[in-house]
Structure formats: structure tokens, C-alpha cells
Amino acid sequence: MKNKNELVVGFIGLGNMGLPMAENIIRAGYPLIVWNRTIQRTKTLVNMGAQVATSPSELTRRSSIIFTMLPGPHEVREVVLGKNDGLSPVIDSIQANKILVDMTTNLPDISRIIEKEIHRKGGEMLDAPVSGSVKPATDGTLTILVGGKKDVLDKIKPLLLTMGKNILHIGPIGSACAMKLVLNMHLATVMASFAESLAFGFKSGLEPTKTLEVINNSIMKTYISEMKGLKVINHDWSTAFSLNLMSKDLELVEETANMVRAPIPITNIIKQIYDSCISNGKGEMDFSIVATKFEKMNDNIHL
Template structure:
């Protein structure tokens, strides 16, 4: 994301929380500093992309990133956190004369690399209009979906859809395999019909190769599904299929393979049906 913003002409200074990730960023030509204050002080826009709400709070509040910005600066949190946590970030920004947006992304590692992410944005229209040119350097689908926290609610819906698609694709592949059908042509024809999806386009070949190297880790998807479950519970909703796929993701993480890609739901589905050669 930082690389694509830089290529689009934005003056980007990056900071990450580990030396190893800073070196990876430098290797991609990104200007990276070792100190958070160096990256944040004087910035017109601060973009954060972190694993969970405690990480966002640690960087913005405990480490003082918000206090290093000048009044009027724009804070875009592209992390995936609970809507209530995102609303608290908006309030912390407003208390300091800053403008906040929640702008979680979808598209995975491939979408970030190719600059084709989807941004689902919560916040005021004026702030969204300011942010849009920057977001367009990193993504192709940019939508304001409502007020503060709305972006996170839409991201929760996105994550339950992705998990459901992954599990149903896993089950379809197992069905094909057990029936002795060549899955390559089958996936191509399914992908060209109503059953086709971006999940199928990006994940089917990896599943067929039993390649579960992480693009989006299971442990992060488990966190996202917890957000879905908590939000549903608060609103008194019954989401039975969401509950089922959440338990399957939980089972994989409990096995100690949370670092694998979420497409490893395929491995679990194969194992449930007698296979013994997967992760």
C-alpha cells in the first residue's frame, strides 16, 4: 500500500513495529524510519494498518501518534477492528482537533500488491473527499458507507462472506475429488457461472495445489469472525452459517496452524472426509 501511494506521487514515510518488516519495506523502495515520531510529526495524513484494536490504541494513544499530529490532520485507520473500537478512535481524533476515518480494506495481499484493494469507509463526507485521492492510489473500489464505525461493520460483513465462500469452495472441491471429477475444468466452468466469485478466482488454484502459504492468516480471520459474532450478539441476530464456519476456523487455529492462509479450510474439510496428507 505504501509503495503504491509513493508511486502515485505521495510523499510517504513509513514506520513499522519490527525491524524485520522495516527492512522488507526498505527493500521495496519505501522511505522507512525507525522512530514513530519521525514518521508522524508534521504529516498531513496518518494511515494505520494494524492487526487489532489494542494495536491501534497502542500506536495512536499510548505511543502518542495522535498527539504528534498538527490540528486538522487526517487519520485513516485501515485496520480491521470492532465498530465500537473504531468509534472510540474517531472520538480521540476529534478531541485533538483531528479528523478520523475508518477505512478497512479487502483484497488480501494480492490486492495490496496490485493496488486494487476495496476501501469501505466510515466518517464524514468532507473527510472522505479529502482522503479519496490517496485511497485511489492503493485501491480501485472506494466507498463511503456511512458515519464513524460503518466501515468496520461493512468489513465484518465482508469477512463472513469470504469465510463462507472459502468453506463452500472447500466442500465443492472435496465433492469433486471424491466423485473422480477433474477439478481444473470443473472450477473453470463453475467460475464462469453464478457460482463464480473472487474467492474462487484467487484461492481455488492454491487449494488444488494444497498450498496454504499465508496471504491472509487464519488467526486474523478468526479475530474478524469474533467481531462478526460480537456484533451479531449485540444486535440479537441469529447467523447460523457464520457460527458454523467460525467454529471451523477456531478448530484450525486450535491445532496450531493459525499462521496458514484462510484457504486451509480446504485442508480441514479434506481431513474431515478421511484425507491425511494435508496441513
Template structure:
């Protein structure tokens, strides 16, 4: 029998993820902005008028919300998901939040006979549309196995990284490393251009050398064409860097690269670039070097 799935929060990331779930499972969707779900309804999803209606129609409910306060309000408020869910329902939060948030939710869910997994994702909007996301699951392994067929709709790489809280910790680690890597690439390109070296030459040489990385591809897809349309927004990266630095403080881990990366993201925010792709930080480095890449 096909598992019925609910999806709450179909915004920038949630919408394409829900669309891929819909290709394989009957789906009920809800968003505070009804227009956000219009394409999914047109594709065959059932429109819910409330959170309760999603729960009534679904064995597994997935959520994708902007930040920890939104998630805690949805799950823990009076009349929220945990209070209203039927016993044995599986709740999966795909949001990128502080690890303390899912750690609050899981015991409350268990008290009511409800299962909870955190499952933050990596791959951005492009990966969400293509169904190629990496999913970092924290929670009970047996519950993950029940939910795995649905999570496979999001991407082929489903990782069980440990107990609840571990998923968002690994997500923060990944995004910090990705941001630092990207900024190192940008700084290298700016220095090379200042020295009169073509950005395409830098790309080709580094790609064939030890400095090659996924970040390097942004030279041709974003930096040279100056295409900073949002794939992963500055404001979201800044939030994930804040998560990383918060975890580091809690664990008394000294950090430096993450702090530098966050300063660049905050500079982009201050310049009004929060809704653009993180690669727009290149323009900040350009200005510091008094360089304009043509």
C-alpha cells in the first residue's frame, strides 16, 4: 500500500522537494501562503486548509521552515503537530536549525507515541529541483528505514549521521566548509585578475591541480557571467554559519575560518545582498581589492 505523505512549508526549498515527493507518493500540502502551493495542486497534490487536515491525510509529514522559532512553534505550540498527530505518525523536519531544536522535539514526540526525525539537506534549490540532494538524518535508525523510500524522492544520498541533533550539526559543518572553500576560491580569482591573469585560465589550471573543488565551478557559472541569482541565499548561509559558531561555543572549540566566512556574509547582508546567491560575496572581495572583473 502506498504511503500517504504530508508536506508543510512549500517555499523556495520546500516546493521543489514536495514536487519530487509527489512524483512517487500521494501528497497533501499546506503553506501559510496558499499561492506557494498552487503549482503542486495543479500537479495533483491535495490542498489542505490547515495543519490538522495534513495530519488527517498523512502517515508521514515533512516540514520545511525558515528557522528554529518557526519549527518550534509548529511542533510544540498548543494544537501543534506533536499534540495533534496520531500515534505512529512519522514527523520529518527538513529545516536547517540549531541542533537544540530537534533535541527539544524528539522527547515530546515520543511521549505521544509519535516518531520524529531531523533531515536537513544539502544541494540548494538546484539540487532540490533535480532530486539530487544529500540528506543528513538524525534520529532512530528503524524509523529512518520506514521513511527512506520517501526521502529517496529528495536525492540518492541518505545518510544516518547519528541521534537527533547530529543531522543539523553535520549540515552546519558542511555549509561552513563550503563557504570557506568558496571564499578561498574568490580571493584567489581576485588576486589573479589583479595580476592580469584571465579568470578562465585560473579555472582551467586549478581544475587540473590540487586546488580543484566544487566551489571552483562557480568561476564559470557565477563569477565570470556575474550571475548571482539565488541558488543558496546569503541570508541562509549566514544563518548556518551562526549555527556553526553557536555549536563551537557550546563545545568550547576554537574557530577562525568560520568567523572570517561569516564576516563576508554579514558584509553582503549589510550591502543589501541577502536575497542573492552566496557567490555574490565575490563583489565584496572585489571592492576591497579595488578590482572589477569584466
């Protein structure tokens, strides 16, 4: 990889995760050019020295490595491959020696489709979704899952290390997206199971704080029980990862499961529980608010 002062990095998508990730790139000394549909989101980065492109295509033309961190597959296809809405997409400016790194939680098949188009123009692509929420994104301690050619990963690894502490090569293109869906599928299941267990314990005469203490001092301790346990008991639903985003990711799990013909009966049931919380207007709350569904099912208890 070129010297960081000679390398222009592009970053598309400055949402709750993308903005702090881009900030860490510029803090590490890399020249940065950004694009976001909502121009106001670029202000912080401009104050840090970033430039703003007028379109994804312009950003790609002026950058060597292009990161995308977007809401989902539809947005990735739109920004990278384009559609008839007047937006000049990334693909218009892809050529040899340019690398696209899609960090979106995406469908594996969409990553493979996009990679073929990138290759046709002479470029390279990696899928590199992240594991972690806003705080690790801010701290630069995300886990980054990478699918694609190992030699391409090696070229950009110093850049990835500005955003994450664990860079894991999963396999060919699309494999990192599949792994991210596995992680979020597991996360959703563990959260719902933990909430159900607390509610069952309460109805059985156990104090929730005591139940949590025992769980966290046993082999049943999990990230959920450690990081979300007290928040659930205190009804602290401040958002690290919203219910809407969890439901969106579970939709990607369902779509992928249908494609590969993998039955997911537990996940299907759990998604219905999450979606019922969304229908009650809780979509922007943290996904741990699913615990209130189990409270309601148990005679409106308060854990």
C-alpha cells in the first residue's frame, strides 16, 4: 500500500457507525474524501480536514480505496451499481488499482454480484462487515470480518486497523457477509433467551439482580448478560443497536436461509417477537427492549 500521505481514501455512508469509523481514518493521517446523502453529516469530517465529493462516482475517481458503510443491500446496489435516479454510482469510475471495501451488513449474493461488476472494470472488492456497536466504532476497536482475496486484504490491512482491532479473513467474497448474519442471528437469539430466562426466574420468585449475578458467575455468562443485563433490569433502552436494525438483519438472515435452504425455526419465531415490539412503536430503541415483550407476556411484570 502507498504511503498514507499519498493514498486518498474514500468513505461513503456517514451514519451512526460510518461517521466515527471515517473519523478514525482521518485521525490516523490518511487524506479522506467523503460522500453522504445528507450533507450535514459531513460537517465534522470537513472540520477535521476531509473533502466532500458531489457523487459516489466523483469520490471513486479521486480515491484509491473506497469504503461503503450503508443501511443495507438496496442502498449498496444503488450507490455502487446505480439506478435511474440521476445518482452517479461508484461503478462509473472503477478502474484498475481501485479497491472497493463494502462494510455494510449485506446479502452474500449481492456482494458476489457487485464483485463481478467491479472485476469487469479492473478493480478489486472485499466484503468487510463489522461486529460491534457505536462505542467500539468510536474507539476503533471493532472486529472486522473480511471476505475476498487475501492479498487484497493484506494491502489495506493498515487502513482497517484504524477502525478495528481484530481483522479476520473469513474466506472468498460473500463469506464475511454470511458470517455477519450468523453473528447477528446468534445475538438476537441470545438476547431473547436471556430476557425470557429473567422473566421465568421472576415468576418463580427469584430477584432479577440475583439471577443476573448467578448467570454472570457461571458458564452461562454471555456478552448479553454482562453488557445488557443491568440495563434490562433498569429499563435502560438507550440505543447501541436499534430494534429496527436487528429486524432488518433478521430479514437478511431469512432471505439467505431461503436461498441456501437452511431451516431456521427458532430465528423465525424470535423475529416475530422483535417485530411485535416494533409494531408497538419501539423500533428506534435498543434491541434489548425485546425484554418488555416477555414482561408483558408474564402478567406485565417489571424485572
